Amino acid sequence: MQGETFSNSRVRDLSKEKRLTQVIYALQAASFLVGITYIFAAVINYVKWPDVAGTWLETHFRWQIRTFWYSILWGIVGGLTLFLFIGYVILAANTIWVVYRIAIGWIALSEDRPVS
Template identity: 60%
Template sequence: MTTQDPGSNDADFGQTVHSSLVSLTQIVYILQALGYLTGISYIAAVIVNYVKIDDVRGTWLESHFRWQIRTFWYSMLWYLLGALTFFIFIGYLLIVFTTFWVMYRIIKGWVRLYDNKPMYV
């Protein structure tokens, strides 16, 4: 079974992709969301991204993979800065802000995936 991106006018992103790749992208969003319960699933999500990136290259799903990878690395940076400065109030704020930012990116990406739309990265 294949899925066509109806909302994209870009020739690179308008091609047909296999539904298993859409399912894989959804699984990565699930793993990222589960990262709040088990941190290891957040790491597993980015590993899946790097292992399977070649399979989605040139499709509209590549933008989701880039979105997911950037979410991981930027969140790690901001969580690290928050942890290093936790004992001054700014660290606590960084951790709270980063948590909401990651939730926003997971939800936004998942909704656009459901709508068969590429991410704007």
């Protein structure tokens, strides 16, 4: 049952929440051009998390939040080590990792499956 989950023998339509999850992936992707959208995506994740709690979409929210925080961490580490030149490698790897996480998450979402 596409976009639905069972809870106490009820069927719940998750199409609205799925669209929101798509928007969050789009905001994360757009952050490569307009950085502030990355923060907007994280804020939406935290604010709307209760709406997806207990559904397969919760895995996507967790995935998106972890992507945000780990990329921030590695961005700081990379920025602080730029003078050692290893920072360039860290920042490049971080960028590739974020693109990978957005792509894998968005693909799983388009196939109506949880991400892990």
